[in-house]
Amino acid sequence: xxxxxxxxxxxxxxxxxxxxxxxxxxxxxxxxxxxxxxxxxxxxxxxxxxxxxxxxxxxxxxxxxxxxxxxxxxxxxxxxxxxxxxxxxxxxxxxxxxxxxxxxxxxxxxxxxxxxxxxxxxxxxxxxxxxxxxxxxxxxxxxxxxxxxxxxxxxxxxxxxxxxxxxxxxxxxxxxxxxxxxxxxxxxxxxxxxxxxxxxxxxxxxxxxxxxxxxxxxxxxxxxxxxxxxxxxxxxxxxxxxxxxxxxxxxxxxxxxxxxxxxxxxxxxxxxxxxxxxxxxxxxxxxxxxxxxxxxxxxxxxxxxxxxxxxxxxxxxxxxxxxxxxxxxxxxxxxxxxxxxxxxxxxxxxxxxxxxxxxxxxxxxxxxxxxxxxxxxxxxxxxxxxxxxxxxxxxxxxxxxxxxxxxxxxxxxxxxxxxxxxxxx
Amino acid sequence: xxxxxxxxxxxxxxxxxxxxxxxxxxxxxxxxxxxxxxxxxxxxxxxxxxxxxxxxxxxxxxxxxxxxxxxxxxxxxxxxxxxxxxxxxxxxxxxxxxxxxxxxxxxxxxxxxxxxxxxxxxxxxxxxxxxxxxxxxxxxxxxxxxxxxxxxxxxxxxxxxxxxxxxxxxxxxxxxxxxxxxxxxxxxxxxxxxxxxxxxxxxxxxxxxxxxxxxxxxxxxxxxxxxxxxxxxxxxxxxxxxxxxxxxxxxxxxxxxxxxxxxxxxxxxxxxxxxxxxxxxxxxxxxxxxxxxxxxxxxxxxxxxxxxxxxxxxxxx
Numbered sequence: 001x002x003x004x005x006x007x008x009x010x011x012x013x014x015x016x017x018x019x020x021x022x023x024x025x026x027x028x029x030x031x032x033x034x035x036x037x038x039x040x041x042x043x044x045x046x047x048x049x050x051x052x053x054x055x056x057x058x059x060x061x062x063x064x065x066x067x068x069x070x071x072x073x074x075x076x077x078x079x080x081x082x083x084x085x086x087x088x089x090x091x092x093x094x095x096x097x098x099x100x101x102x103x104x105x106x107x108x109x110x111x112x113x114x115x116x117x118x119x120x121x122x123x124x125x126x127x128x129x130x131x132x133x134x135x136x137x138x139x140x141x142x143x144x145x146x147x148x149x150x151x152x153x154x155x156x157x158x159x160x161x162x163x164x165x166x167x168x169x170x171x172x173x174x175x176x177x178x179x180x181x182x183x184x185x186x187x188x189x190x191x192x193x194x195x196x197x198x199x200x201x202x203x204x205x206x207x208x209x210x211x212x213x214x215x216x217x218x219x220x221x222x223x224x225x226x227x228x229x230x231x232x233x234x235x236x237x238x239x240x241x242x243x244x245x246x247x248x249x250x251x252x253x254x255x256x257x258x259x260x261x262x263x264x265x266x267x268x269x270x271x272x273x274x275x276x277x278x279x280x281x282x283x284x285x286x287x288x289x290x291x292x293x294x295x296x297x298x299x300x301x302x303x304x305x306x307x308x309x310x311x312x313x314x315x316x317x318x319x320x321x322x323x324x325x326x327x328x329x330x331x332x333x334x335x336x337x338x339x340x341x342x343x344x345x346x347x348x349x350x351x352x353x354x355x356x357x358x359x360x361x362x363x364x365x366x367x368x369x370x371x372x373x374x375x376x377x378x379x380x381x382x383x384x385x386x387x388x389x390x391x392x393x394x395x396x397x398x399x400x401x402x403x404x405x406x407x408x409x410x411x412x413x414x415x416x417x418x419x420x421x422x423x424x425x
Numbered sequence: 426x427x428x429x430x431x432x433x434x435x436x437x438x439x440x441x442x443x444x445x446x447x448x449x450x451x452x453x454x455x456x457x458x459x460x461x462x463x464x465x466x467x468x469x470x471x472x473x474x475x476x477x478x479x480x481x482x483x484x485x486x487x488x489x490x491x492x493x494x495x496x497x498x499x500x501x502x503x504x505x506x507x508x509x510x511x512x513x514x515x516x517x518x519x520x521x522x523x524x525x526x527x528x529x530x531x532x533x534x535x536x537x538x539x540x541x542x543x544x545x546x547x548x549x550x551x552x553x554x555x556x557x558x559x560x561x562x563x564x565x566x567x568x569x570x571x572x573x574x575x576x577x578x579x580x581x582x583x584x585x586x587x588x589x590x591x592x593x594x595x596x597x598x599x600x601x602x603x604x605x606x607x608x609x610x611x612x613x614x615x616x617x618x619x620x621x622x623x624x625x626x627x628x629x630x631x632x633x634x635x636x637x638x639x640x641x642x643x644x645x646x647x648x649x650x651x652x653x654x655x656x657x658x659x660x661x662x663x664x665x666x667x668x669x670x671x672x673x674x675x676x677x678x679x680x681x682x683x684x685x686x687x688x689x690x691x692x693x694x695x696x697x698x699x700x701x702x703x704x705x706x707x708x709x710x711x712x713x714x715x716x717x718x719x720x721x722x723x724x725x726x727x728x729x730x731x732x733x734x735x736x737x738x739x740x741x742x
Contacts, residue, residue, distance in 0.1 A: 180627055183620030184437065186537040186559030186594060191621070270545055272538030316516050318536035320557070 001025075001407070001414060003373065006032025011039060011355045014348035023371050023407060024414040031425065034377060038351050040072025040103075040370030040408060042358040044162070044240055045137070045216055045304035047325070048074075048105070050096070051089075052081025057309040057390045059093060062329075063102025065389035067416035069329035070354075070405035071305070072370040074103050075362075078110040079138035085110035085121040087129035094130055104367065104410060106132045111150050111161060117141050120150055127157040132362050135162035137216055142168055144201055151211035160212040160238070160361060165198035165223065166190075166280070175320050177250040177281040185254055185271060187319065190281055196222035203230045206237055214361055215239040217306050219280040221290030228299040238361045240304040241291045244278060244326050247335040249285050252276045252395055253319075259335070260288040261342035266399075274315045274322035275395040278308070292344040295353055302358040303350065305332050309391020327384075327391030334401035337376055341402075373407035375424055380404055386421065428730040432544045432551040435560035436601040444569065444605055450726035451570050451719070457494060458722055467733035468497035474527035476502045476518070476543075477554070479535045483693055483717070484554050484563075488531045491724035495733070500527065515539060519546045529732050532556075537594075550731045552724075558592050564692055565598030567723040569606060571716050572647055575688045580607030585641050585683075587673060588651030588700050589618040595692045596651060604631035613641035614651075614673050617662040638673050642682040649690045650675045650701045666699055675701040680710060688712045 001023045009016040021037050043066065049057035057065075059076070066074045076093060078084030084093065090107045097105030109126035113119050115136045123134060134154060140163060141147040147163070154161050171194040176182050178189020199215060203226060206213040218224055218239050227239045247259045253276045257266040276282060294300040308325025315322050336350045359366050379402050384392035406424035408416035418424035426446055436444065457465045473492040477485050485501070492499045502518075515534075522530055522543070530549045532540055537557030544551040555561040569579070576582055584603055590596040590612050600610055610632045616624055624634055635641040642648060653669060663669050680689060689701075689710045697703045706713060 178621060180622045183591075183622045184597070184629075186557050186597060189621075270541050272541045313514075316514075318515055318534070318542060319538045320536050 002027065002029045003032030003035060003037065004029060006035050006037045006373070008037045009348065009351055011348065011352040014352070023373065024409040024412050034375070035406070036374040036376060038372055038374065039355045039366050040372050040410065041070045041354040042366070043071040043074040043305050043307070044302050044358045044361060045242070046074045046076060046307040046329070047079065047309065048076045049309060050080060050093070055311040055390070056314070059096040059105060060100040060102065061388060061390050062307070062309070063097060063100040063105055065329045065387060066103035066307070067408040067410070068388045068405065069305070069332050070372040070374065070408055071329060072103050072372065072408055072410050073106060073367065075106045075108050075132060077108055077135060077137045079115060083110045083115040084108070085113050085115070085126070087122070087125050090126060090129040090131055101415060108133045108135050108162060110134065111136045111141055112146065115139065117143055117146065120146070120153060123154055123157055127159055131159065132364065133160045133162050133214065135164065135216065137162060137164045140164050140166050140168065140198055144205065147202070148205045148209060151205055151209040151213065155209070155211050160214040162214045162216050163202050164216050165195055165202055167194040167197045170194035170197065174281070175277060176253050177283050179250055179284060181250045181254050187253070192220040192222055192283065192287070195220045195280055196226065199223040199226045203227070203235065203237060206230070206235055210236065213237045217242045217245065217280055217304070218291065218294070218300065219245045219283050219287060221287050224290045224294035224299055228294065228297070231299060238301040239299065240302040241295060241300050242304060242306040243328060243332040243335040244282065245280070246288060246291050246295070246303070246339055248276070248282045248395065249288060250282045252282055257395070257399065259338055260285050261338055261344065272319045273395055274317065274319050275326065275393050275397065277319060277322050277324055278326045279324035289344070292339055296345040296349055301353065302361055303332070303336065303353040304358065305329055307389070309389050310393045311390070312392065315393045325393065326395070327387065327389050327393050329389060330387055331382060331394060331396050331401065333374065333405055334403040337403035367411070369409065369412035371409045372405050374403065375406045376403045378402070378404040378406065378424060380423055432540070433562050433727050433731065434540050434544060434551065434553045436562045436565055436598060437560070439601070439605065441605045444566070444602060447566055447723065447726050447730065448570050448573065450730060451722045454722040454725040454729070457725070463494050464496060465494065466496045467729055467735040468492065468495035469734070471497045471528040471732050471734065472500060472526065473497045473529045473531060473728065474500045474502060474522060474525060474549070476522065476530055476532040479533050479555070481533050481555070484533060487717070487720045488554060488724050490721050491728055494721070495725055495728055497728065500525065515542060516546070519543055522549065523547055529728060552727060552731070555594055557594065559594050559597065561594040561598045563720065563724055563727060564595050565602035567716060567720045568599050568649065568690060569602040570723055571690065571712055571719050572603070572688070573606070574715070575712060576646055578607070579603060582608045582646040583611060583644070584608050585611045585613055585645045585648040586651065587638055587641070587648060587675065588614045589653050589657060590614060590651065591618050591620050592654065593651050599649060600629055600632055604629070609633070611635050611641045611645065613638045615663055615669070618657065638679060639682060642679055645683045645687060647688050647690065648675065648680070648683060649692070652692065652694065653696055653700045670699050674699060675705050677702065677704050677708065680705055686710065690716055693717070
């Protein structure tokens, strides 16, 4: 495929050039004017649900959904059933991913056996089986002593520990951000301090061990500031933020559908839409701005989707009973472009946080031959029934978005073309 | 004014006019209830389903009397012994409700927002009879009606709501019924039982907090005491029921701090000796029984506005 007059953006340097560019094999020519060519996105944080929750997602559906969102490499979190805590499970998952011919799938191994937070998993063996990091994501390692041992022990592997920072006692039975909106809705809240305090603990342990700590899905102004100071101090800490935490606020639980940067309010929907239930929860507009500021000044290294698909039976229930999570692959990019258009960060910063940023977190270079083509102006309606993901759980359902990944190539093979779905030019 | 709302889920977005219309209609319903035969025809042929997924006798009976006084057919789906306790999902129940074909679903549920879930998935009109900590709009409206009966115009009146506000759907609905009528609300109780965002950030319009109940009551025009759930102590929110009763219990001495004759209300059921002394609950200032009586009339008014087939004049005739 040859795109004529396409804008190629190099995230390593932030420079862009306009030229004809070849993506994948074949001689088909397409008008590339107004389109962007960038390296394939790397997602540090995705839930593929296999094994154990195949009604919500499989490796195959997840890896294809990732491509539709521009992610050519995704890291599978180990909160499956059984948890990915043994080399055989890792090998099996990698084999399934290879067969799926979607995005490249990397595996994150569990920190503790069965993600129970009681004893360490065989981290060195997991590393040998191909794991690229370790995490008990979905839950923190609540026992600070065990987490300290994990940080120390993992230095043998050279791989980062990805911690889900949450003080479980403080967040309690909360189902959304604690604030004015939770007070109005009568829903139990998770205070920002439950994240800030956990980040504080994790940074203190990283300082003592010198280990490679990566903090998952930061969502509060307080935790961004703590990481900013830790980096200034020279700690080997990195952090990520999810697209929904860069766009949506806790007001969405009450029925708002106005993105954080929008000045004109969008039509409201009925309150208590369980598609807005996610952990960490959607926070305030001030937290959203702080996350953008952290992205812009380099405090936050990567944008990671925390793609968390759920079968409808786990979402089509009372708000407090619903599972946490948003199906995020296929809507990530347009949300981010909204913030770029508002001037909250540059396009180069966002693309870097989707590519070279996460590649540095993993200490793995970007794969040559992985490319995506973006049409930043393409307007489309989020039709969850057309999702490649099995997870239709997104509060963006039915919404018009601007910006779309129109082509994705893995190892110079075109594996996603929006024209197949009747979109793009 | 034509009634436009399809459901009664909460009054947080209601205009003053809408609240006034309910209160005016309630007056007419009181007239129906004062007749020798307490029955009027406007819901004849309509089916009202009472879906109570959380134990409640008072509110359910109040709705049942209201529906029957308007000649509706009434069907009960209660929690105890029903499929709700056998693991049937709310979605399953909604499908059953749809198949039964009721015109109005009156529902009580332990989960905040459950009536919104049902309202989105049914053709029936939904009246929230209490959802979790969120709202109990008929209680708010009947409290407004009762207070207006006792105090007249509520503009500038200061009403104290005392106790466990954070877990109280009554407190939220009282605020959303009374503030639009011009009343000011003083919340009082342990800070651990108030919404933290209201204490440390922005309380709703017309609402302030005063931890010291004596100070809150001084010169107030009325007080509404809230029920204290005993499990709040186990949750670490209060040290003991004894201390709670001493510091925030409504005693005769405290009631005397209010403006002379200022009434005392409670949504029931009461923990006498905890949030309210028996002498106050059954004393001369108590409007607690009036609240119960007015509850039937308010619920009639809402059923009529939502599903009445004949005019209000036919009711009064």
